[in-house]
Amino acid sequence: MINTKVNICGIEFKNPVIAASGTFGFGREYANYFPLSKLGGICTKGLTLKKKEGNKGIRIYETTGGILNSIGLENPGINNFIKEELPFMIEQGTVIIANVGGSSIEDYVKAVDKLNETEIDIVELNISCPNIRVGGMAFGIKSKIAYEVVTEVRKVCKKPLIVKLSPNAENIVHVAENCVKAGADGLSLVNTFAGMAIDIEKRKPVFDNIIAGLSGPCIKPIALRMVYEVSKAVDVPILGIGGIMGYKDAIEFIMAGAWAVQIGSGNFIKPTITLDIIDGIEKFMINEGIKSLDEIRRVI
Amino acid sequence: MINTKVNICGIEFKNPVIAASGTFGFGREYANYFPLSKLGGICTKGLTLKKKEGNKGIRIYETTGGILNSIGLENPGINNFIKEELPFMIEQGTVIIANVGGSSIEDYVKAVDKLNETEIDIVELNISCPNIRVGGMAFGIKSKIAYEVVTEVRKVCKKPLIVKLSPNAENIVHVAENCVKAGADGLSLVNTFAGMAIDIEKRKPVFDNIIAGLSGPCIKPIALRMVYEVSKAVDVPILGIGGIMGYKDAIEFIMAGAWAVQIGSGNFIKPTITLDIIDGIEKFMINEGIKSLDEIRRVI
Amino acid sequence: MEKGYKKGVVKWNIQVASNIYEMKMTPHSTRPFQGEPGQFYMLRGWKGLDPFLARPISVSNIIDGEITFLYEVRGRGTDIISKLKSGDTLELMGPLGNGFNTSLKGNIALISGGIGIAPVIFLAKSLKTDVDFYCGFRDEVYCIDEIKKYSRNVYISTENGIVGHEGLITEIFQPDGYEVVYSCGPVAMMKKVVEICEGKVPVYISMESRMACGMGACLGCSIKTSKGIQRVCKEGPVFLGEEVFFSD
């Protein structure tokens, strides 16, 4: 018998396939397509202390093998989330990871504090959204700043704390090490790459913000390399993210060192892509005689 | 009348479309498909002081919207290049950019010195090949090391010196600024992104070197953003590179701040892709009433 | 197959004007296609991941479980779709979004601009009341015979004056006497329609926005309205005109 279960930071996931933040809302829409209980877990849309309207102008732009997005963390705010969305999520029977964004340490701390008394399972601290900038610099770029945010959040956070890393980090391995030092129980990587596009007829950037976040299979080889490098450097569980479109990609991330994977843009290509991936992982395990993912994790 | 000419470091290019290093050999093969005189210029395959056999194992691996390569600078060495390849290139009637790689400052200096007395037009110093590593660290990652290499090379180099930047740099803007400070006459960016792939059946990395270089349209949004950022920071001419597959991409790079563009992986999709791009740029200029590319360069 | 995510088989795919195509599809399974006027499907007419995203296209007709799309070739996605042949299969997801209210009675004006006509034809057909159809085109008219079947009056404009009024359709539209106005077309046109009708007649418009998921999860298609941020794919694409904050 194969076993796809993974235990991450003390939380049991029935399989290693998690819906990535911002691509799955709070699950409601996908619940029309399949029972969410089939998923390993769901990361919520990035939550901020206060409700946010998000960015103006074009928010989605297609590129080869991916998309640039400039959503800008549109979300109902932590309080509304807890009141309006969380009860629905709890009913679904899957692990709930609350993705928390912010534009100041104080906001992060307050937001995380509000989640302490809820039934969410894990906090995923998003220090890497390229669409929200603090003095021109996201929290996830410099090791020192990352260390500071995580240290402060750790002080209040009573839930397992996963920090979501930016591929735009100056040195993602250093950032990872610093986050762990500051108390992160796990790491997820990667968030989107800072990218851009220009409307040549208008002679203007496509996005009001100029820079937007690149995701999708186009980034997979780089994301996989980063997971590999980070997994060599730290000993906490890693959630691998970046362009996963099929079970083969998922297995690659696991072999590179991921405990579980998150599926982002893939959900837009087919709403049930996560089920295909879960299914593919199971079949692969059966064919290869793998009883538990522990056997292949970090195998390279 | 439109004018596609650009002057870069005192060298006149008849148009802004240049074949990128490593994707065009020394032009011989493409000369079977079109007259190379149509090109703005050609960057040679990366040349090292001594002949190199390149990497073992798989060298090319397809990804979504791109390729990972691990050629490992296979090349005949500077001396053979000068003797066997350069005469052919000179006959073609296009600008010749000699791309120089190396694994020590000494090698770079010696190689560049040998080119001084030849008829090549420009030296492009490749401090960014992810397939060749020096103590685990390419020259293009850290600003300080980049500064050192360029300073030493500048001392001997009598040709215009363009430095080719790595997108894997900790901070590409800092590296760019340091290269200029050290005497670079121009910059080209980007080289390939460090990426990887895993053979899940074999449970091994696809490449013997584990890490390989990602190129192709998948990287375009990131490369474009980097050109934009670097062009805001420095005042030397920039050659934009990364996933350019059509004239629209080329115009985007020019609007982001590039003087000219280099076409790499696109040559593999269609050997005459550079001609299509030149043609497209001309038509765009006519339709938009643009007389010289100066009018749109850095327009955003 | 799971709810809303389907395969369809191209029955025919014909050119109806220089850049305009009409494609009829049979469901691949026994489940009939469904959809109301104003609702749309996300279409993938290609294998592989290039283009990456599906394309939103409105339902232009449904008869006996077969669906018709009327579309303009604008870029790569629609170009590929226009080359599909009879018998080819296509992946599509829908129906999505909230369409026009088809139960209203009384005099109704429908105003379309260009390919915005696609959902409005279906709307004209579905409304069980008298409709006047105002349709603006740039330089070539199409689907006029179809429109005439369902409309009391048909008013046409072309920018080059080749058929009907020379100029914009909003130049010949008067709101008086209508219970409600429904419109789909370029944003500039719909904005004008909303202006003309302000304080006189309620206008419902079908908005466009770039979409990734098409089903309310990514917030890529959000627009600003007086009711707050709304998703074109979920709360829309049909909105009450006065509630939309037009950008630019």
Added chain:
Amino acid sequence: MEKGYKKGVVKWNIQVASNIYEMKMTPHSTRPFQGEPGQFYMLRGWKGLDPFLARPISVSNIIDGEITFLYEVRGRGTDIISKLKSGDTLELMGPLGNGFNTSLKGNIALISGGIGIAPVIFLAKSLKTDVDFYCGFRDEVYCIDEIKKYSRNVYISTENGIVGHEGLITEIFQPDGYEVVYSCGPVAMMKKVVEICEGKVPVYISMESRMACGMGACLGCSIKTSKGIQRVCKEGPVFLGEEVFFSD
């Protein structure tokens, strides 16, 4: 169109065994297809950039300017190609590389393994001398009738023993009496052939390698030989067996 980069029109594309297809193409222009046994084309059977690279496929026959490819569906690229229908167009570049020398006389042995038979059939047809054809298959045989037309003797093996010798083709091949041996198939097989023939008969083998440009510019396909690094797409794909350093 420029030299070597062409469009072709699918004449037919049929399945000849469970995973094996044969596709015949007419040139899109008036320029006939060309190529020698052992040469190949780079094929793009899809629009868009996914898959990104073209796929190398050997010339399996050329008659009256029309070309035939015999290919196995291995992954996405060949899968898409296998679904092309009569009338579809395809971009292809070639002929590329150096093929087998077809002017040799005397007794010649041809040894193929699996789909490696594709160029060898064309070779058998092109050689103007007596050939013995040794072809190994895994569990299903194909193209045997075609082979018989051009060969004095045909020896078959299948791994499951369903036709011919049960086991590998190299188990029933003896080099004695042949002037030259030509082989194409899995590397392990060709390595074995080279071993068997060592010091007795010269062996020419057709190598495979992952390719990007297919024309000698990227150095992606390089292999090590006793003559130095060689490009499979340019100096090859046919090499003198004893000169190749087999990896693994």
